[in-house]
Amino acid sequence: MNSTAPAPDWPLWEVFVRARRGLAHLHAGSLHAPDAAMALRNARDLYTRRSEGVSLWVVPAEAVFAFDPDEHGALLDPAADKDYRLPGHFELPEGVRHL
Amino acid sequence: MTDHRYPLRLGDDALIAAQRLSWWCTRAPQLEEDVALANVALDLLGQARALLAHAGDLEGAGRTEDDLAFLRGDREFGNAQLVELPEADFAHAVAKLLFFGTYQELLHTALASCADPVLAALGGKFAKESAYHVDHATQWTLRLGDGTSESRRRMQDAVDALWPYTHELFAEDPLWTAAAADGTGVDPAALLPDWTRYVTAVLARATLVRPEGDWRPGGGRRGLHTEAFGPLLAEMQALHRAHPGARW
Numbered sequence: 001m002n003s004t005a006p007a008p009d010w011p012l013w014e015v016f017v018r019a020r021r022g023l024a025h026l027h028a029g030s031l032h033a034p035d036a037a038m039a040l041r042n043a044r045d046l047y048t049r050r051s052e053g054v055s056l057w058v059v060p061a062e063a064v065f066a067f068d069p070d071e072h073g074a075l076l077d078p079a080a081d082k083d084y085r086l087p088g089h090f091e092l093p094e095g096v097r098h099l
Numbered sequence: 100m101t102d103h104r105y106p107l108r109l110g111d112d113a114l115i116a117a118q119r120l121s122w123w124c125t126r127a128p129q130l131e132e133d134v135a136l137a138n139v140a141l142d143l144l145g146q147a148r149a150l151l152a153h154a155g156d157l158e159g160a161g162r163t164e165d166d167l168a169f170l171r172g173d174r175e176f177g178n179a180q181l182v183e184l185p186e187a188d189f190a191h192a193v194a195k196l197l198f199f200g201t202y203q204e205l206l207h208t209a210l211a212s213c214a215d216p217v218l219a220a221l222g223g224k225f226a227k228e229s230a231y232h233v234d235h236a237t238q239w240t241l242r243l244g245d246g247t248s249e250s251r252r253r254m255q256d257a258v259d260a261l262w263p264y265t266h267e268l269f270a271e272d273p274l275w276t277a278a279a280a281d282g283t284g285v286d287p288a289a290l291l292p293d294w295t296r297y298v299t300a301v302l303a304r305a306t307l308v309r310p311e312g313d314w315r316p317g318g319g320r321r322g323l324h325t326e327a328f329g330p331l332l333a334e335m336q337a338l339h340r341a342h343p344g345a346r347w
Contacts, residue, residue: 010129034242035242042132045138046131049138
């Protein structure tokens with residue numbers, strides 16, 4: 001058994017990049033940094049060096065909450081038998097071009 | 100007409116700083132910092148290439164940037180000794196980048212309005228890069244200086260060790276005087292007040308002590324270098340000297 005604990009690592013941050021104005025910020029990846037200011041700077045280096053974005057967010061990874069992967073089946077799978085949830089029964093009127 | 104030795108010397112500063120900083124590739128404390136330091140080193144290398152190429156053009160003897168970087172001996176390099184000093188730990192790399200980067204940012208900003216159109220264009224481009232280098236060094240100086248007792252001790256040691264070598268950046272020199280006189284360059288002595296103001300403020304915020312003392316090592320501008328310079332140059336030039344003209 002290894003008796004020495006590994007050195008504490010920098011916290012993990014999730015990076016969100018907005019590619020251009022009008023679009024939403026999209027998750028780009030994650031990185032390590034000692035604090036938010038350095039996380040933003042690291043994100044600039046890692047994710048926007050080649051003009052990929054006009055705006056950057058960093059969020060502490062521990063602030064992101066998600067379902068347990070084991071529960072995904074019950075919670076997230078589409079209910080295929082409930083076809084009234086799907087907009088499949090409407091007939092498109094003739095001549096409507098922008099629906 | 101710009102004296103070709105002027106951009107050559109600025110290029111030597113950037114080239115040797117790039118070579119020294121690139122040692123950190125794969126050795127930085129974190130992957131993210133590895134990328135950041137490599138970015139800075141690449142910026143510096145790009146600056147060196149442009150400046151050496153310009154010096155070669157001005158000289159008119161057909162020497163390329165590679166000839167100037169790889170085929171000169173140690174006594175022909177005019178870089179300040181600060182940039183060639185080994186970096187004993189991460190704090191040394193940070194302190195050097197703070198001192199040298201701040202000098203470069205002020206220099207490049209001033210160069211942007213000089214009479215040599217090539218140097219003016221390069222100065223405008225490099226000033227943005229230098230501002231990022233200074234920001235990075237400042238962030239780390241604050242965190243290490245105002246961090247744990249161990250990080251503070253190391254940061255103060257680095258500041259104390261490198262501070263005397265900053266004087267050479269601003270020392271009087273005939274090449275600077277001539278370049279400033281005809282407008283093709285900058286006299287770094289004019290940058291010293293702003294440099295001192297900024298660096299002093301960062302050190303104070305980082306709870307570090309600004310060194311006193313009047314030891315002013317120098318000689319790099321005349322080709323006199325420290326013990327660490329020979330091995331640095333040998334490593335940088337070995338490939339080109341063994342395989343002249345080798346290409347990737």
